[in-house]
Amino acid sequence: MGLPKLRPKITVEEYLEGEKVSPIRHEYLDGEVYAMSGASKRHNRISGNLLEKLRLHLKGADCETFYNEVKLRVKHLNRFYYPDLVVVCGPDEEHDYYISKPTIIVEVLSPSTALTDKREKWFAYQDIEGLKEYVMIEQESERAEVYRKRDDGLWSFLEFEKHEEIELESINFKTPMAGLYE
Numbered sequence: 001m002g003l004p005k006l007r008p009k010i011t012v013e014e015y016l017e018g019e020k021v022s023p024i025r026h027e028y029l030d031g032e033v034y035a036m037s038g039a040s041k042r043h044n045r046i047s048g049n050l051l052e053k054l055r056l057h058l059k060g061a062d063c064e065t066f067y068n069e070v071k072l073r074v075k076h077l078n079r080f081y082y083p084d085l086v087v088v089c090g091p092d093e094e095h096d097y098y099i100s101k102p103t104i105i106v107e108v109l110s111p112s113t114a115l116t117d118k119r120e121k122w123f124a125y126q127d128i129e130g131l132k133e134y135v136m137i138e139q140e141s142e143r144a145e146v147y148r149k150r151d152d153g154l155w156s157f158l159e160f161e162k163h164e165e166i167e168l169e170s171i172n173f174k175t176p177m178a179g180l181y182e
Helices: 012-021 041-058 114-125
Strands: 025-029 032-035 065-066 071-074 077-080 084-090 102-110 133-138 143-149 155-161 167-169 173-174
Touching: 012 025, 041 065, 041 084, 041 102, 041 173, 065 133, 077 114, 102 114, 133 167, 143 167, 155 167
Parallel strands: 102 133
Antiparallel strands: 025 032, 025 077, 065 084, 071 077, 084 102, 133 143, 143 155, 167 173
């Protein structure tokens, strides 16, 4: 019986260079890469609607919104993810191809990725320095969950339903949930 072949790990530098030319996006978890699936039209609609509202709200502020194609580096775990939206307030100039100091991270939950977003990514994100809010927006129902970092360093949990306004306290933003699904 032969020995199992080990898949060689790639370096962060190899991953970043590969992503520049790859037609497929990959997430990086400590030397291993995983191809990402495409998004549905509903997923894209929700992300796009929130992006428009955030950009309008943040115009002239010291915050910027990035979406879909910009990676997020989770340095303490040696990981890179592609969140649906990221808001960065203040400088984040470590690298042109990724964000390392987000203020808000938004994931639109797809049936195939919801568990990863709720478990793996939430575990990874909660120790990112400067992160104030982690938002998960349901694709299949008009509902969102927001984890908000408190002054004591602990996280509070809020739910927003169909007929409510979702609030992102860190950037003084509110918008009706229904508007995200238009």
